[in-house]
Amino acid sequence: MVIGRAAGNAFGMRKTLQLLTIAAVAVGVSAPVAAASSRPEWATCATAVQQECAKIEVPLDYDRPAGPRISLAISRIRTATPQLRRGVLLLIPGGPGNTGLQRPTALGLHLPKDVLDRYDLIGFDPRGTGESTPVNCALTPQDITSDQFLPWPDANGDITANAAHARRVAEACAGNGGPLMQHISTPTEARDIDQIRIALGERKLSSWGTSYGTYAGAVYATMFPGHTDRVVLDSNDDPDPKRLERGWLNNFAVGGEDRFPDFAAFAAARDSTYGLGTTPAAVRETYLSLAASLDRAPRPDLTGNGFRSTMFNGLYNTSNFPLLAQVLQGVRTGGPVPAIPVPPNLQNLVAVSTATACNDVAWPRSVQFYADAVARSRSDFPLTAGMPANIMPCAFWPFQPVQPVRITPYGPDNVLLVQNLRDPATPYSGALKMRAAFGHRARMVTVNSGGHGAYLVNGNPCGDNAVTAFLVNGTYQDTTC
Known part of the structure; x- marks a missing residue:
């Protein structure tokens, strides 16, 4: 998950409107908007010949449906067996800020045949990203480095530099992002998804x-419950409407503690190769000691926070563990450190991530609030050194956030959550809150595995088969694998 977005609570005299909205959601009614453009004109995608691509037009501002419009890029791979077709399966990307146009090809290579037989796979670039109408904060080179993507405090815990960076990013995005910057949020993405459904001519979508x-x-399943068929939610965020992205960032501290023991056990079992310690506890101590040594004396190619960022990002997938062990080994011995990939398209990613986080929920405005939170987090969660509690551009965001959508049980029983027990980015504790919010509507497949991403990622047949059975037959129940 990428953090850099905010969303909000209602302000002023909106109580009547809120009550009407809650009542509408409860019965599956949503506010009318201008219809999407006529049926998409499909053509072979320039970058993925296996799939078709098209664009549709949607309102820039759903409160002004007849006003300016933007484009959404969508893609499709048709069902492999038309006579078994159930409908469409929309592949919703993470981030926020990640593109999704290539997902039908990327994920279609892994989906079971029974799923491919029954669904057209639909991908899309969310508004502001990729081939959709893009947004850009025009950040300066000093503010777009990968080291600043997560808000690591200084070695002594000071956040003065973080606060200055957050202010510069907020001002650049507000000043350079144009009107679209104010109209990127999760409820708006849900409305965009429904416009995709309409453009495809589908009564419901999975x-x-x-x-x-x-x-x-x-949020889509809550705002448009009557238009949902089968909903799979994989690696779940805590839907607390008072915190949202701020809570997700905070949860990195929990997720890091949940996941690091997997890496520590891997390295301890290979102490003769990496020399990081013969027990998981010893590996943990080696990591903390090396991070502190880099704080005191950074290498030309690696700082303490660069080291921490590499470690945290590497916990997302077990296949990264050998590389992580080599990084620790290189720092310990003074030898070479493997090159770490830099996320692509950082300008666009930061712009959309920031807009979503800051438009989704209100964030505290006091720098001291974050300084105090960082100090507590550094004490309670030393692996992440206070980063998950730190200040973000949303503390200086000049635009009023939207009204958050509270996830509720109102709607059909058609939601399946799938969740790893040891996910560094979206921890299991947050997934339990998503499960509770949906109530009777949902079931959850709990997978005894680590990493970010559960379905078709971990080689866990029990979990994979449970999700496949739901998509194919609609059968689901709470399951532990």
């Missing part, structure tokens, strides 16, 4: 959302 896409999928 969906598979991952990471941040679980919250987007949950």
Whole structure:
């Protein structure tokens, strides 16, 4: 999950409107908007010949449906067996800020034949990203480095530099992002999803959302319950409407503690290769000691916070463990450190991530609030050194956030959550809150595994088969694998 977005609570005299909205959601009614453009004109995608691509037009501002419009890029791979077709399966990307146009090809290579037989796979670039109408904060080079993507405090815990960076990013996005910057949020993405459904001519759609896409999928299922078929939410965010993205960032501290023991056990079992310690506890101490040594004396190619960021990002997938062990080994011995990939399209990713986080929920405005929170987090969760509690551009966001959508049980019983027990980015404790919010509507497949992403990622047949059975036959129940 990417953090850099905010969303909000209502202000002023909106109580009557809120009550009407809650009542409408409860019965599956949503506010009318201008219809999407006529049926998409499909053509072979320039970058993925296996799939078709098209664009549709949607309102820039759903409160002004007849006003300016923007484009959404969508893609499709048709069902492999038309006579078994059930409908469409929308693949909702994470982030926020990740693109999704290539997902029918990327994920279609892994989906079971029984699923491919029954669904057209639909991908899309959410508003502001990729081939959809893009947004850009025009950040300066000093503010777009990968080291600043997560808000690591200084070695002594000071957040003065973080606060200055957050202010610069907020001002750049507000000043350079144009009107679209104010109209990127999760409820708006849900409305965009419904416009995709309309453009496809579908009465209902099924969906598979991952990471941040679980919250987007949950909001869609809450705002438009009557238009949902089978909903899969994979690696779930905590839907607490008072915190949202701020809570997700905070949860990195919990997720890091949940997941690090998997890496520590891996390295301890290979102490003769990496020399990081013969027990998981010794590996943990080695990591903390090396991070502190880099704080005191950074290498030309690696700082303490760069080291921490590499470690945290590497916990997302067990296949990264050998590389992580080599990084620790290189720092310990003074030898070379493997090159770490830099996320692509950081300008666009930061712009959409920031807009979503800051438009979704109100964030505290006091720098001291974050300084105090960082100090507590550094004490309670030393692995992440206070980063998950730190200040973000949303503390300086000049625009009023939207009214958050509270996830509720109102709607059909058609939501399946799938969740790893040891997810560094979206921890199990947050998934339990998503499960509770949906109530009777949902069931959850709990997978005894680590990493970010559960369905078709971990090689866990029990979990994979449970999700496949739901998509194919609609059968589901709470399951532990």
